[in-house]
Amino acid sequence: MAMAIQFSLLGALTVTRAGTGLDLGARQQRLVLALLLARAGSPVPMDDLIGLLYDGAAPASAANVVHRHVGTLRRLLEPGLPARSGGSFISSRLSGYRLSPAGSTFDLEDFRQLTGRARQERSLDLYSQALALWRGRCAAGLEPPGRTHPAFAAVEAERARAAREAGDLADATGQLRRVLPLLAAAARDHPLDQALQARLLLAYAADGRQAEAAAVLHTAADPGPELRAAYERVTAAPPPARPAQLPPDPPFFSGRTGPLARAHRIVARADRGTTTVLAIDGMPGVGKTTLAVRLAHQLAGDYPDGQLYADLRGFDRHDDVLSPGKALRGFLGSLGVPQDAIPGELHGRSGLYRSALAGRRVLIVLDNCRDTEQVRHLLPGSPGCLVIVTSRTQLTGLLTSSGAHPLPLGLPGAAEAREALERRLGPERVGREPAAAARIIEGCGRLPLALAVLSARAAGHPGVPLGRIAAELALAHGSLAGFGSTDPHTDLRAVFSWSYRALSEPAARLFRLMPLHPVPDMSIAAAAGLAGVPLRTGRALIAELERAHLITEDRPGRFRTHDLLRAYAAELSEKHDPPQARTAATAACARFYRATAYAAHRRLLAYPGYQALGDPGPGATPLAFAGQGDAMRWFAAEQHALTELVRRGGRRGEHADAWQLTIAMQQFFERSGRWLDWVSTARTALQAAVAGGDLVGQARMHRTLAGAHYSMRRLPDAAAHLDRARHLLDGLGLTGELSRARLNLAMIRRAEGRHEEAIAELSGLVGPARAAGDDKLLADALAGIAASTAELGRGTEAERLAREAMRLFEGYQDVTGLGDAWQVLGRAHAQAGDLPEAVRSWRRAARFYHEADADAPAADALAAAGDAMAAAGQVEAAGQAWGEALALLAHEQSPVSRRLRERVTTMGS
Numbered sequence: 001m002a003m004a005i006q007f008s009l010l011g012a013l014t015v016t017r018a019g020t021g022l023d024l025g026a027r028q029q030r031l032v033l034a035l036l037l038a039r040a041g042s043p044v045p046m047d048d049l050i051g052l053l054y055d056g057a058a059p060a061s062a063a064n065v066v067h068r069h070v071g072t073l074r075r076l077l078e079p080g081l082p083a084r085s086g087g088s089f090i091s092s093r094l095s096g097y098r099l100s101p102a103g104s105t106f107d108l109e110d111f112r113q114l115t116g117r118a119r120q121e122r123s124l125d126l127y128s129q130a131l132a133l134w135r136g137r138c139a140a141g142l143e144p145p146g147r148t149h150p151a152f153a154a155v156e157a158e159r160a161r162a163a164r165e166a167g168d169l170a171d172a173t174g175q176l177r178r179v180l181p182l183l184a185a186a187a188r189d190h191p192l193d194q195a196l197q198a199r200l201l202l203a204y205a206a207d208g209r210q211a212e213a214a215a216v217l218h219t220a221a222d223p224g225p226e227l228r229a230a231y232e233r234v235t236a237a238p239p240p241a242r243p244a245q246l247p248p249d250p251p252f253f254s255g256r257t258g259p260l261a262r263a264h265r266i267v268a269r270a271d272r273g274t275t276t277v278l279a280i281d282g283m284p285g286v287g288k289t290t291l292a293v294r295l296a297h298q299l300a301g302d303y304p305d306g307q308l309y310a311d312l313r314g315f316d317r318h319d320d321v322l323s324p325g326k327a328l329r330g331f332l333g334s335l336g337v338p339q340d341a342i343p344g345e346l347h348g349r350s351g352l353y354r355s356a357l358a359g360r361r362v363l364i365v366l367d368n369c370r371d372t373e374q375v376r377h378l379l380p381g382s383p384g385c386l387v388i389v390t391s392r393t394q395l396t397g398l399l400t401s402s403g404a405h406p407l408p409l410g411l412p413g414a415a416e417a418r419e420a421l422e423r424r425l426g427p428e429r430v431g432r433e434p435a436a437a438a439r440i441i442e443g444c445g446r447l448p449l450a451l452a453v454l455s456a457r458a459a460g461h462p463g464v465p466l467g468r469i470a471a472e473l474a475l476a477h478g479s480l481a482g483f484g485s486t487d488p489h490t491d492l493r494a495v496f497s498w499s500y501r502a503l504s505e506p507a508a509r510l511f512r513l514m515p516l517h518p519v520p521d522m523s524i525a526a527a528a529g530l531a532g533v534p535l536r537t538g539r540a541l542i543a544e545l546e547r548a549h550l551i552t553e554d555r556p557g558r559f560r561t562h563d564l565l566r567a568y569a570a571e572l573s574e575k576h577d578p579p580q581a582r583t584a585a586t587a588a589c590a591r592f593y594r595a596t597a598y599a600a601h602r603r604l605l606a607y608p609g610y611q612a613l614g615d616p617g618p619g620a621t622p623l624a625f626a627g628q629g630d631a632m633r634w635f636a637a638e639q640h641a642l643t644e645l646v647r648r649g650g651r652r653g654e655h656a657d658a659w660q661l662t663i664a665m666q667q668f669f670e671r672s673g674r675w676l677d678w679v680s681t682a683r684t685a686l687q688a689a690v691a692g693g694d695l696v697g698q699a700r701m702h703r704t705l706a707g708a709h710y711s712m713r714r715l716p717d718a719a720a721h722l723d724r725a726r727h728l729l730d731g732l733g734l735t736g737e738l739s740r741a742r743l744n745l746a747m748i749r750r751a752e753g754r755h756e757e758a759i760a761e762l763s764g765l766v767g768p769a770r771a772a773g774d775d776k777l778l779a780d781a782l783a784g785i786a787a788s789t790a791e792l793g794r795g796t797e798a799e800r801l802a803r804e805a806m807r808l809f810e811g812y813q814d815v816t817g818l819g820d821a822w823q824v825l826g827r828a829h830a831q832a833g834d835l836p837e838a839v840r841s842w843r844r845a846a847r848f849y850h851e852a853d854a855d856a857p858a859a860d861a862l863a864a865a866g867d868a869m870a871a872a873g874q875v876e877a878a879g880q881a882w883g884e885a886l887a888l889l890a891h892e893q894s895p896v897s898r899r900l901r902e903r904v905t906t907m908g909s
Helices: 027-038 046-053 062-077 107-121 124-131 150-172 176-189 194-206 210-218 225-236 257-269 288-302 324-334 346-357 372-376 396-402 414-425 427-432 434-443 448-459 466-475 492-500 505-516 524-531 535-547 563-576 579-604 628-652 655-672 675-691 695-711 715-732 735-751 755-772 775-791 795-811 815-831 835-851 855-871 875-888 895-908
Strands: 005-008 014-017 090-093 096-099 276-281 307-311 363-369 386-391 405-408 552-555 558-560
Touching: 005 107, 027 046, 027 062, 027 096, 027 150, 046 062, 046 096, 062 090, 107 124, 107 150, 124 150, 124 176, 150 176, 150 194, 176 194, 194 210, 194 225, 210 225, 257 276, 257 288, 257 405, 276 288, 276 396, 288 307, 288 363, 288 386, 307 324, 324 346, 324 372, 363 372, 372 396, 414 427, 414 434, 414 448, 427 434, 427 466, 434 448, 434 466, 448 466, 448 492, 492 563, 505 524, 505 535, 505 563, 505 579, 524 535, 524 579, 535 558, 579 628, 579 655, 628 655, 628 675, 655 675, 655 695, 655 855, 675 695, 695 715, 695 735, 715 735, 735 755, 735 775, 755 775, 775 795, 775 815, 795 815, 815 835, 815 855, 835 855, 855 875, 855 895, 875 895
Parallel strands: 276 386, 276 405, 307 363, 363 386
Antiparallel strands: 005 014, 090 096, 552 558
16 A cells, blocks of 8 residues: 555645545644655654644644644555554654655655755756656645745755756756756745846846846846846857758648658657757658658757758769868858858867857758768767758668667658649649549659659649640650759759769669669579679679668568669660670579579479479579578569560570570479469460470470469360370470370379379389389379379279389488378378378378478368368368468469368358
8 A cells, every 4th residue: 555655745735545636634734744744754843743733822732633633644644554553654753753655655755866866977867857846835835925844944945956956057068948947946936045046047048038037137136146147147148049041841741650750759759968860861852851851840949049951962963062061161150150260170160060059959950961971070069959861871870870860761652642742733633533643653653753743744734634644654654754854953863863973883883784684673693693793792782772772672682673763774774884785784684593593493303304404504603592492482582583584585586595494483383383373484485485496395385384284273275285295295206205294194184083094194104114213203103093093992002002102202302202192192091981091191291292392282282181071070170271271372373272262261151
């Protein structure tokens, strides 16, 4: 209970328990408690208590009155206390009482602890916290006017002393404005303390309130030397200059609520003992200056000593960049320093600048900064100021050396972009053509500067429909046509050029070559391949471009440039890079992808002798893969780039590149269940092979298309493609691939339910495979025979064949083959009616598939287990297995995923 008590004496006397105020009774009873609190921890004699209650002669019953008040207070503070018990708070002493607030909170005790620490640490923060505890005079309202008990007067003296000390410390550190409200409150309760009034006068003057400073002197009955000296001090010096250099608040500003809110939170939580620095960075044209100016206007009221602004022109031509020395000369002049008093050298100016800002609260905006060195000398040296820095680069040095708070600015969302368009064109005009407005926003890539240029042009032609503007923008797709301006600050080419010129030559070259990459996003390794540099160099160049915000890492390890920046880079490349250099870069990029796809393809193959992809040869350094999971993840990340290279190969007549890359992706497509992507890519490669008269490529593409259609259970299409492949392979004399095609045919026959035909086809392969020592062909044939045998109900024979195939798969560590064998065993056990063993087999199959990163067949195995359990009435277990299978199928391209989703949905309903 004691822990919930809070005593308050610094102002009106109050006591609360668990947040609820207690009724302390009549005035005499409250006076007793106030005196015990004022002398908390020390005995209060009975005579002092009686003297407090009675002005003059006390009655004979006075002591009993005090005893009665104390007893009531004890039970009030501790309900349920026995009548004659002393309790935890008020104890009896020889001739009086003693109050101990231990275990509770007590504002006077807090005040004394804070002032003690403030004196020891010379901390204005602690003095401010201590003085802020006062709500009025000590025990206010309990005594008659003009009368103050010595105990209460002693507490008041502590307050006055702390206020004077705080004023002296604030004066010495130039922070008098900060303690002005606290000094005013203390001085109001101590009008005769001229030392305190003198400090109040100085604080008013520091805040620029000269009339109120003079009033302090003139209202004093008999101003003493200290008060007069303070007045003479403030009237002798002119008030400091209060610059107001902020540009106008942006009239069309909209959105950006997230970054603005983050900035306000940072400023509100910042340590008042330091200068707060906000570092806003982002790509060219994203609206950094606009945000900084809007934020500065919102916060300006908290920095009444003025606002300084400088465009440092960090990305203009080198001779136009504003040097720190020139910026300091301008700032010092604005702060009232005569030009002839400004030192000539940089460090002297920096020192004078920091001296001029000491004790003042000034907001400083340093716009368009090139690097940390350009702003280092422009940062204040004392607390109380706010600095907002904008830059196109990430100012890492400013974050580490000055504790700046990063505020990266990205593209606005679609809703914010539409709001910006409405602010400039009016909601009615945008609302009449919402689809056209959306196309304009998309064509501008949501880049605020591009939107501003287009909307300003549209605002100048109010009769032109937005649809026409959107159509013109679409015709200029892939270029900066339509974004030009006579103002270099709004011309996109000019704005982008300021960042481009700041790059090193190798980084500038990579930036120019980036549009030659097959797709907008790329990895560091692909960038290195494009530039023809080692991976380490590529990493450094990407880091430089990222610091300049010419690219962004939109996904881990994937870097993308804005569409308009990409168009600018393409223009630069056309202008500066000879055609042979561009051709060489495109070829180098393709070689990197071919070589790495070849390496990843071989990593996925358990039996490399069956790969049909030719070695890409020298000329590229491929990535290395630690395991099949690495290879699958690389294919997933680069799928769009690889398929675009297939299309490029078809368009350029590079038919061998097209179909060989498709073969390299075949395992990836099959294992991940991307059947539609597989079909689309293989068709493109087949067209390229037909156009080039490449019969080998045609045969292999027909065969891979057969596999894709088989996986999708489009069996007639699979059979047609396989027939064409077998015909071509036979004519080419590729007997090894013909044997594999027979395996494929048997798989189709099995899917069609023609199991005897499938067994006959596969049995014809067993003998030749054993004779040739081809364990891969033999294992696949045995597993296929086992699968059809199980479907025909011959479980024992199927299990024997599957286990023989399993031993062969284990021999050359074919994890996917082991999954196939366990899949067959599951079917054999199910046909024999052994459901538990069937489910265990299918789950083992799924584990092997998972080890090979083959999610699609793993999902098939789990789905089979779920189907069997559902048929046996084990609905909950079946649902779990189906759910696991569905989680593996991230792509809606598998018929299994659609079937499973329907079943899971049905169970849920």
